[in-house]
Amino acid sequence: MSWSSSNYLCISSSSSSSVISSNELARFDRCRLACESEGHRGKCQDLNRPTNIFAYNSLKPPSFKFDKGQRRKDHVLKKPRNISAYYSLKPPSYKFDALEPYMSKRTLEVHWGKHHRGYVESLNKYLEKDDILYGYTLDELIRVTYNNGNPLPEFNAAAQVWNHDFFWESMQPGGGNLPILGLLQQIEKDFGSFSSFREEFIETALTLFGSGWVWLVLKRNEKRLAITTTTNAVTPLVWDDIPLLSLDMWEHAYYLDYKNDKARYANVFMDHLVSWNAALARMARAQTFVNLGEPKILVA
C-alpha cells in the first residue's frame, strides 16, 4: 500500500517515505487535531518536517529540506500552523504552453490555476470541517458523496477535481489524429466508423445546454463504448461506467480562446488535442473489469 499512488497528500509536501506505519498515522492524527486549535504551534512543527520514519524512534530531529531562514521568519511572524491537505492539485503532464495554439497558455493558467485549484481547495476545506469523509480515495469519495442522486455538498468539489484531472490527461501536445489498435477496432465496432463516432461526439458537445462534460465511456453492463453527457459536475463513475475520454464543455474551458464558438472548440479538440494514447491505456485497464472480446469457444 502506498499513499503516493492515490491523490493523497497528507503530511508534508516533502514527504519522501512511501510506506507509513500506523504509529506515524496516529501521530499525524493527533497532530492534525491539535493543529485545529490555535496556539499549538509548537506541537505542530512536525507537519512541516519531511516524514522520516527512521527519525521517529530516535531523538535526533530529521534533516530539514526547508531553508532555515524561512523557518525562523515563520516563527517571528507567528503564522498559525494549521496546515492540512487531503487532496492535491496535480499539474498536467505537459507545460502550459504545450497545447498552443489550440488551447492557449492563458486558458491553462486560469483553468488549471484558478478553477481546478479552487475546486481542490474547497474540497479540502469541506474535509477539514468534518472527519466523517476522511480516508477515501477520490474515486470512492465521489461515489459516496453522490449519494445515489442526492448529492452531498462535497460532491461538486470532489467530482470536479477528478473531472479536471481526467480532462488534462485526456489531452496531449500533438494530439488528435486517429486512435489505434484495439480502441480503433472497438470504435468501429460500436459506432460504425471513426468519422461517424467523431460526428456524434461533436454533435453531442454542441447540443449540451448549460455547463457539463461530454464523455466517451465503456459501458460496463452493455460491454460497449458510448458517448454520454453529464451536467455540471456529474461523472460516469457514479453510474459505474468507465470513462475513456472527456471534453470539458463548461464555458470557462473555451471562452478565452473561442468565445462562443463551441463548434470550433470541439473540432479542434478532436483534431489536435485529444490523447488517443491515454484513451487506449484506459481501455486496456478497463478490460480487466469488462470482457470485450468474443468468447473463445473451442470447437471439438
Add this chain to the structure above:
Amino acid sequence: MASVTTIVSQLTSSAFLPATEFCRLSQSLLHWSQMQGPGIDLKPPPYALDALEPHMSKDTLEYHWGKHHRGYVNNLKKQIEGTELDGMSLENIILASYNKGDVLPAFNNAAQVWNHDFFWESMKPGGGGKPSGELLELINRDFGSFESLIKEFTIAATTQFGSGWAWLVYNDKKLEVVKSPNAINPLVLGYHPLLTIDVWEHAYYLDFKNLRADYISTFLDKLVSWDAVSSRLEAAKVLE
C-alpha cells in the same frame, strides 16, 4: 406599433447605432414591449453597448448580446416555425414549453431570450446605489435591511453551481431571493421577477475570468437599476 417594431428590428440587425438614436428607439421599444404581440425579435439593451464600461466591457456586451442572445433568438425562431408555438408571445411560449417541468425543445431558447431581455433591462449606466420608496420599505420588511438583501442575493448568485441565474422576485406579496439553473426562470413557478443577474460564465468571463464574486459585487454596486426593479414591483403588485 407594428411599424415601430419592424423599423427597430431592421436597424438592430445591422451595425450598431449612434447612442442618441439608440436610446430614443429603444425607449419606445421598451414601452411597446409591455404590450408586445407575437413576433420574437432580438431587442437591444436600453443603452449603448459601451455604456456600462468599465464595469461591464463593450466586448462582453458585443459577445453576450450580439452572439449569445442573438443565437438564442435565431434558434428559437427556427424551432417554433410552423409549430403551434409560432405566433405566441414569448412569455406564453415559455409557459407552454415548460410543460410542468418536462421541457419541450423550445423552452431553453425561449427562456434564455426572455432572461437576457430582462437582464439588460435590470442594468443601467450609472446604476447601483440604493433603492427607495416602496421597494426599500418592502426590502426592509422582508430582509431586515438593504445590506442583508445584498448579502442573500450575493450568496444565491455565488452558490448557483454551473450555469444559471439569481433572482429577486415578488411572490405572495413578499420579496424573495431565488436562484435557478441553466434557463429556468421564476415565471414558470408563477413568481413575478423583479431583478436578475446572469451567472452563466459567458456573462463575466471576459471581464472577471473566474472571479464570480467580484462580478456580483460590481453588478450590485455599479450596474443594477433599482428604478427598473421599482417599476416592475409596481406592475407585479397590480397583478397579485
